[in-house]
Amino acid sequence: MAKINRNYLSLPGSYLFSRIGEKIRCFQEQHPEADIIRLGIGDVTQPIAPAIISTLHDAVDEMGDAETFHGYAPDLGYEFLRSAIAQKDYRERNCDISAEEIFISDGAKCDCGNIQEIFSTDNRIAVCDPVYPVYVDSNVMAGRCGKYDPQTGRFANVIYMPCTKENGYVPQLPEEVPDLIYLCFPNNPTGAVMKKDKLQEWVDYAVYHGSVILYDAAYEAYISEAEIPHSIYECEGARKCAIEFRSFSKTAGFTGLRLGFTVVPKELEAEGTALWPLWARRHGTKYNGAPYIIQRAGEAVYSAEGRRQVLSQVAYYMENAKIIYSSLRSAGYEVSGGVNAPYIWLRTPGRMTSWEFFDYLLEEAGVVGTPGSGFGPSGEHYFRLTAFGDRKRTIEAVERIGRL
Amino acid sequence: MAKINRNYLSLPGSYLFSRIGEKIRCFQEQHPEADIIRLGIGDVTQPIAPAIISTLHDAVDEMGDAETFHGYAPDLGYEFLRSAIAQKDYRERNCDISAEEIFISDGAKCDCGNIQEIFSTDNRIAVCDPVYPVYVDSNVMAGRCGKYDPQTGRFANVIYMPCTKENGYVPQLPEEVPDLIYLCFPNNPTGAVMKKDKLQEWVDYAVYHGSVILYDAAYEAYISEAEIPHSIYECEGARKCAIEFRSFSKTAGFTGLRLGFTVVPKELEAEGTALWPLWARRHGTKYNGAPYIIQRAGEAVYSAEGRRQVLSQVAYYMENAKIIYSSLRSAGYEVSGGVNAPYIWLRTPGRMTSWEFFDYLLEEAGVVGTPGSGFGPSGEHYFRLTAFGDRKRTIEAVERIGRL
Numbered sequence: 001m002a003k004i005n006r007n008y009l010s011l012p013g014s015y016l017f018s019r020i021g022e023k024i025r026c027f028q029e030q031h032p033e034a035d036i037i038r039l040g041i042g043d044v045t046q047p048i049a050p051a052i053i054s055t056l057h058d059a060v061d062e063m064g065d066a067e068t069f070h071g072y073a074p075d076l077g078y079e080f081l082r083s084a085i086a087q088k089d090y091r092e093r094n095c096d097i098s099a100e101e102i103f104i105s106d107g108a109k110c111d112c113g114n115i116q117e118i119f120s121t122d123n124r125i126a127v128c129d130p131v132y133p134v135y136v137d138s139n140v141m142a143g144r145c146g147k148y149d150p151q152t153g154r155f156a157n158v159i160y161m162p163c164t165k166e167n168g169y170v171p172q173l174p175e176e177v178p179d180l181i182y183l184c185f186p187n188n189p190t191g192a193v194m195k196k197d198k199l200q201e202w203v204d205y206a207v208y209h210g211s212v213i214l215y216d217a218a219y220e221a222y223i224s225e226a227e228i229p230h231s232i233y234e235c236e237g238a239r240k241c242a243i244e245f246r247s248f249s250k251t252a253g254f255t256g257l258r259l260g261f262t263v264v265p266k267e268l269e270a271e272g273t274a275l276w277p278l279w280a281r282r283h284g285t286k287y288n289g290a291p292y293i294i295q296r297a298g299e300a301v302y303s304a305e306g307r308r309q310v311l312s313q314v315a316y317y318m319e320n321a322k323i324i325y326s327s328l329r330s331a332g333y334e335v336s337g338g339v340n341a342p343y344i345w346l347r348t349p350g351r352m353t354s355w356e357f358f359d360y361l362l363e364e365a366g367v368v369g370t371p372g373s374g375f376g377p378s379g380e381h382y383f384r385l386t387a388f389g390d391r392k393r394t395i396e397a398v399e400r401i402g403r404l
Numbered sequence: 405m406a407k408i409n410r411n412y413l414s415l416p417g418s419y420l421f422s423r424i425g426e427k428i429r430c431f432q433e434q435h436p437e438a439d440i441i442r443l444g445i446g447d448v449t450q451p452i453a454p455a456i457i458s459t460l461h462d463a464v465d466e467m468g469d470a471e472t473f474h475g476y477a478p479d480l481g482y483e484f485l486r487s488a489i490a491q492k493d494y495r496e497r498n499c500d501i502s503a504e505e506i507f508i509s510d511g512a513k514c515d516c517g518n519i520q521e522i523f524s525t526d527n528r529i530a531v532c533d534p535v536y537p538v539y540v541d542s543n544v545m546a547g548r549c550g551k552y553d554p555q556t557g558r559f560a561n562v563i564y565m566p567c568t569k570e571n572g573y574v575p576q577l578p579e580e581v582p583d584l585i586y587l588c589f590p591n592n593p594t595g596a597v598m599k600k601d602k603l604q605e606w607v608d609y610a611v612y613h614g615s616v617i618l619y620d621a622a623y624e625a626y627i628s629e630a631e632i633p634h635s636i637y638e639c640e641g642a643r644k645c646a647i648e649f650r651s652f653s654k655t656a657g658f659t660g661l662r663l664g665f666t667v668v669p670k671e672l673e674a675e676g677t678a679l680w681p682l683w684a685r686r687h688g689t690k691y692n693g694a695p696y697i698i699q700r701a702g703e704a705v706y707s708a709e710g711r712r713q714v715l716s717q718v719a720y721y722m723e724n725a726k727i728i729y730s731s732l733r734s735a736g737y738e739v740s741g742g743v744n745a746p747y748i749w750l751r752t753p754g755r756m757t758s759w760e761f762f763d764y765l766l767e768e769a770g771v772v773g774t775p776g777s778g779f780g781p782s783g784e785h786y787f788r789l790t791a792f793g794d795r796k797r798t799i800e801a802v803e804r805i806g807r808l
Contacts (some may be wrong), residue, residue: 001614002674003524003581008682018479018688045474053468056697057461063660066459066794069658071447075422106510106662106692115688117545120407138690141521179406210405255475256467256696258510278412284422285541286517288510291698292660293460313701390470 003304012150015150016133016374017041020358027362032173037397039324039385040368042188042343044253046316048297049309052252055300059293077104077261077281079294084302085261095233101265101276102284103297105214106290108218108247108260112182113138114286115214115262116245117268118278119180126159126178128171130189130372130379132216135182162378163190165252169336170194173201177209183232184216184224188383189375190345191337196229203232206241212270213242218260221251221314223340234273239265243275250342250388252301252310259290259298317342321387326342328385342387345372357383365400405445411547416554420537420778421445424762430752431766437752441801443728443789444772445745446592448657452701452719453713456656457792463697477693480684481508481665488706493650499637505669505680507687508611508702510666510694512622512651516586517542518690519618519647519666522682523584523674530563532575534593534776534783536620539586557781566782567594573740573749574598578606581613587636588620590627593779593788594749595741600633607636608647616674617642622651624663625718627744643669647679654746654792656714662704663694720779721746724798725791731802732789746791761787769804 013019020040027255028034028225048056062068076082082099090097113134116125127135136158139145146157153218154160159178161171169192171183183202185194194202206213215232218337223230232242244263248254264276300306321338328335334347349356355369361383372382389397408438417423424444432438446456452460460577466472480486486503494501509515517538520529525547540562543549548562556566557637563582565575573596575587587606589598598606610617619636627634648667652658668680694702725742732739738751758775765771765787776786793801 002616003527004674004677004679004682005522005524008522008685009677011685020669041476045470045473045475047470047473050468053464056464056467060457060460060464061453063460064454066449066451067529069451069657071449071657072445073660110690118412120409123407134689141686141689173739186422212406253473253475253572255692256473256477258692258695270408273408273413275408278408281412281415282545285538285545288513288659288662291662291695293697294695295518 005141007141010113010145010148011137011140012148012153016370020368020370023083023358023362025370034366036362036366036368037389037393037400038368039389039397040370042370042386042388043255044250045390046058046253046312046313048253048257049306049313051303051306051309052297052300056293056297057295063293070292073295075284075289075291077102078292078295080210081299084299088302090231090239092234093230093234094240094273097263097265101263103262103264103279104295105260105262105287106258107249108216108245109134111245111260111262112214112216114282115279116142116144116180118275118282123179124157124159125180125182126161126174127182128163128184128187129160129377130163130375130382131182132188133183133375153373160376162376163187163192169190170198173205177211179211181206181211181213182216183213184218185299186219186341187229187343188219189343189370189372189379191339191341191343193223193225193228193340195227196234199229199232200235203235203238203241207237210270211241212275213267215242215244217244218247219250219341220246222318222342225340226320228340233263239267241268243268246285248298251314253313254297257294257297259294295310316391317387320389320391323394324385324387324398327402331402338387344385346383346385348381348383352381354380354383361401365397367400411545414549414552415544416552416557420556420774424772424774427762427766428772438764438770440770440772441793441797441804443793443798443801444773444774445791446792447659448654448792449794450657450717452657452661453710453717455707455710455713456701456704460697460701463700464487467697474696477696477699479688479693481506481693482696482699483705488703489537492706494635494637497638499635500643501669503666505667507666507668507683508694508699509664509666509691510662511653512620512649513538515520515649515664515666516618516620518686519683520548520584522679522686523616527583528561528563529584529586529783530565530578532567532588532591533564533781534567534786535586536588536592537779539618542764552691557777564780567591567596568782572596575604577609581615583615583788585610585617587613587617588622590623590745591747592623593747593774593776593783595745595747597627597629597632597744599631600638603633603636604639607639607645608641611641614674615645616672616679617646619646619648621648623654623745624650625655626722628722629744630743635669643671644713645672647672652702652705655718657717657725658701661698661701663698685722713727720795721791724793724795728789728791728802731806735806742791748789748791750787750789752785752787758784758787765805768808769801771801773802
């Protein structure tokens with residue numbers, strides 16, 4: 001008789017963004033006339049840049065001609081894309097990462113969710129609190145997190161690292177040593193960043209204890225200040241302790257095109273076993289590569305024209321971030337983030353819980369954001385707004401919030 | 405200290421097609437002048453059909469315009485594609501499957517590899533022998549297969565169902581009852597098919613014992629005979645015991661575009677728990693949808709023009725299959741498959757092992773096929789050729805083999 005994976009039953013409620021979507025659908029059904037502005041799920045709104053569109057058309061034509069048709073992609077991604085990444089994202093920042101160490105995928109969410117598979121189920125994980133739900137949920141599914149306590153909103157076997165106003169939303173090195181450490185900077189959801197000397201402390205800590213850092217750098221394109229590292233490999237020793245995740249979703253608006261990559265340095269080991277072959281084996285066995293045309297689109301992001309165009313989109317969103325930040329601050333809200341990240345993190349007014357504030361904003365202002373508590377218990381009484389909206393709509397949203 | 409998933413170390417050698425690729429690379433380095441014909445990995449060679457190319461261009465243009473840009477796809481896939489599939493692949497064949505029960509993905513390989521996650525690690529799996537390696541390898545990675553015996557080429561906890569000349573390459577119902585049963589028809593690698601009355605026996609068996617059938621129908625488009633079921637849901641009771649995987653790779657040449665889907669009926673349960681929400685949760689947590697433009701391309705496969713064009717490609721490949729089948733038979737080989745499937749299964753001449761014949765064909769004829777033993781111990785002394793080549797090259801390949 002078939003038996004289910006009971007770990008799935010330990011997952012509390014539905015995936016955060018599915019729940020938000022459900023709430024919006026219900027509200028829309030009841031208020032078909034409502035003009036809803038979405039600053040919630042973190043989806044981009046700017047169209048794909050012209051240089052990339054043009055590359056996509058060329059690649060589509062290649063697929064329509066037997067001479068230039070591409071079938072199965074190489075297991076780990078096309079060389080042209082891996083080389084461009086190694087050069088532009090790493091070597092030009094003095095990071096010692098080679099094309100061979102880059103695994104192309106259909107997005108950082110998938111990679112962040114799948115990476116735990118190459119580790120034993122008895123590893124103890126550490127996550128920031130609040131945190132992007134995929135890190136914890138994928139470990140719950142694998143049975144790594146123990147019992148869920150609905151009172152505290154925490155799993156027994158997870159080491160939570162609170163990120164609060166007091167520590168500037170940057171976690172302290174945990175006293176109890178974790179085996180796997182999830183870090184995401186610039187941070188989702190708080191918009192906080194970690195300076196290089198601080199990140200170096202984490203790398204040293206991980207090397208010393210034999211922990212592996214799973215470093216999500218999906219938002220590195222939004223860094224505006226010089227002293228903030230774009231990659232964990234800017235730190236000495238990171239090749240021995242860190243896996244890095246990157247995404248084209250926020251860098252170049254690929255949320256609907258799906259492209260990302262993971263870096264696994266060849267010298268990274270656990271228990272004396274190299275991790276590169278394990279991830280390569282997973283990739284080769286359970287994945288079949290990102291579409292050729294999408295990998296070509298990714299390559300175009302690194303061309304001179306593509307680069308200029310996507311940077312101007314990032315600048316557009318960061319202007320939104322400034323507008324949200326300053327408007328909310330003027331309206332009396334306590335806000336952070338938004339300087340090196342497309343996320344603005346705000347404290348809910350009065351004694352409202354995050355979900356109360358979600359309902360309040362949706363019903364009274366027709367604005368959708370993301371409840372901070374959906375990212376973990378320390379996110380309670382906080383709320384995330386994203387800078388990915390259209391300019392006019394973003395201004396309209398903060399004006400509506402200001403009028404409340 | 406981080407600990408690895410030791411199950412990965414139980415995997416014997418590298419993934420079959422990676423090993424073949426490595427052997428070809430070495431041979432090419434040593435013989436740069438060699439003209440190699442690949443009838444091995446099962447990759448298609450016909451370009452994407454014109455109706456689909458045209459749809460792709462339109463969808464790319466949509467992505468370049470803010471008014472029609474598409475960001476994150478709905479978790480389970482776009483309604484337009486799910487509806488087309490439910491109508492054309494299921495309702496028109498009198499299968500009771502709704503759009504809601506269809507999960508869009510980036511390919512059947514990924515889904516076949518990931519599906520085991522929603523089941524407990526103590527399920528006992530059954531696979532055909534020979535078999536597509538992903539079914540076993542993904543279960544080895546999860547720790548479900550026990551110890552590997554290099555002598556027999558078998559894992560201790562897997563129920564192997566030999567598919568041999570004697571049983572027409574169709575397995576018998578196993579005496580020891582498995583929890584999860586992987587079936588693939590039309591079969592990869594043997595090209596064998598299962599008639600409807602036989603498949604009904606499997607469905608009855610699974611319903612009786614509470615087993616779940618994981619039915620890989622990636623090659624259904626190649627069925628030419630009327631009595632062969634295209635979907636397991638043509639059998640009564642299958643909604644209570646079966647998950648079905650489908651792919652656009654072989655149907656419409658999408659190996660480089662990446663699109664597939666999985667059907668999980670709402671009434672399918674294990675231990676009284678519905679499987680639909682578990683798979684939906686996995687999809688929502690670890691996956692972010694197939695690209696919008698690729699889903700639009702998938703929809704075009706179901707248009708009148710698209711349908712006509714992809715059927716003509718299938719016919720082209722099936723003509724190749726006929727040529728391979730009859731040429732090899734004339735040359736004195738023992739062959740099967742190739743009538744309802746793009747695969748020809750042949751017995752190696754003399755006492756040659758599958759890998760010996762692989763090397764022999766590569767070195768003496770410059771033809772690449774797939775060693776039967778790579779699909780399991782009962783595949784030893786067999787060899788797979790695929791019909792996915794170019795016509796001229798296919799003819800050249802069988803002529804070279806005939807001359808040996």
